[in-house]
Amino acid sequence: MSLATATRDKAPEESVAARVRSTLEAVFDAVSATRADTTALLARVAATGRRPATVDLAALRPGLHGRLARDALVSGVGFVAAPGLLSDVPAWLEWWQTGSDGDVRPLLLDLDPEHSAYADYTHWDWFALPRDTGERAVAGPYVDYLCSDEYSLTLSAPVLVEGRFAGVAAADVYLRHFEAAVMPMLRRLPGPARLVNARGRVAASTDPRHLVGSLSKGPDFGRVLATGRPTQADGGIRLMPCDGVPLVLVSTGQE
Amino acid sequence: MSKVVAVKQQQMNGGARKAVFAPVDSRARVDAVVRRIGDAIELGLLADGEQLPGETDLAGQLGVSTVTLREALMALRQQGLVTTRRGRGGGSFVSLPEVPGEERLKVRLRGWSTEELRDLGDHWAALSGTAARLAADRTEPDDLVQLRRTAEELAQAADAAARSRVYGRFHVELAAAAQSARLTREQVALQTEVGALLCLVLGDDEYREEVSERLRFVISAVQDGAHELAREQAERCVRQSTSRLIALRLTL
Secondary structure: OHHHHHHHHOOHHHHHHHHHHHHHHHHHHHHHHHHHHHHHHHHHHHHOOOOOOHHHHHHHHHHHHHHHHHOOOOOEEEEEEOOOOOOOOOOOEEEEEEOOOOOEEEOOOOOOOOOOOOOOOOOOHHHHHHHHHOOOEEEEEEEEOOOOOEEEEEEEEEEEEOOEEEEEEEEEEEHHHHHHHHHHHHHOOOOOEEEEEOOOEEEEEOOOOOOOOOEOOOOOHHHHHHHOOOEEEHHHEEEEEOOOOOEEEEEOOOO | OHHHHHHHHHHHOHHHHHHHOOOOOHHHHHHHHHHHHHHHHHOOOOOOOOEOOOHHHHHHHHOOOHHHHHHHHHHHHHOOOEEEEOOOOOEEEEOOOOOOHHHHHHHHHHOOOHHHHHHHHHHHHHHHHHHHHHHHHHOOHHHHHHHHHHHHHHHHOOOHHHHHHHHHHHHHHHHHHOOOHHHHHHHHHHHHHHHHHHHHHHOOHHHHHHHHHHHHHHHHHHHOOOHHHHHHHHHHHHHHHHHHHHHHHHHO
């Protein structure tokens, strides 16, 4: 009885926001597990008094492959080393992806600045945000022309060794998969709705006037996320933060 | 009923259909393979002395027959970009000849007709022009940081190969700023074709300045949300690069 009352009192937007959050929390679980494995591995190597090398990171592979197999939303997962961390190469991504045929493959990048204009990956949001804030982050939606050539969200978290930044653990979610996961929830709302990031970029939408990838201008979505409270904006628009992940549910009520 | 329509359509399109299913010009395939591998060597993606995969593997990866691949390797040997050693430990190896890079690139440019260069430029202008227009609608200030960094890097880059790589990256980043994975993929593919050739025109400091300036115009128009101006600036930038290549081709 009390449960029924609680459900009725909860705004439908609130329950959609909660489910979007739990969808992404499942992906963050893969990031956290990668971070835990990497942190333990780097600590083990440090205990032997030497610097880690690419060969050491091979120990992460069974865990990474397992995560790709377990979560259908995760299309790429791995550890991206901070430049200078490894003794044998200047920079490295221990990164694994599921191909269109379902095969699991390593990402092999040319990270030699003499050959590649894409050798420096430290400016990408998925690397820079966790490094600069020390917090986990959601980057995107963005076109990932470094790793997958897909329109993506990348969830990442900093890896620290003895308090020092050593790189990021991260997982890729392709937007088309994210859309498939959240659309049934958005469709349950009485009017058009969309999910936008802190900068107003649309990540999923049931509103043909606001397509995925476009910018929603007007409200300060960053502030809504910072306060964590639902807000009413001009034009009967309701803004509901997906508490814990940096997305805001924008809904317009009954049409 | 629908069968009749289908038959009729087939008759009408008979000529065009025959062309579709005609054997692909094998000469064009050889040229495409020569270009691809030659460009990779010029851009430093394949290093001097590096061994190429075995003929069967390489043909499979490139999606051509071994006969086509052999012809292409022969052409690359004639250009001095590949040497083949027989016997144990043998195979095809990348070899950078002593001839200056510019001369070799001119040989590559001679492999393009002016019509092909013009068409390449049209395709490129369509991609970058559309990307700039969409980006003007879909970017906010933080998205432009990367494009600005690239424009600055181009202004600093010392040698022609580095300039060409950074210039190519600008166009890829512009497509990404448009939030289009398809335009980005197309642009990446196009830059692998045009990148080596652009080394020939970007070595000129004056032109490099002009390009840097042009890229800054594109960024400003994108920032102002002026989509038609952004498209125009991006198209003009591409047209200038293509005209320079064609003008150079005509002197060869």
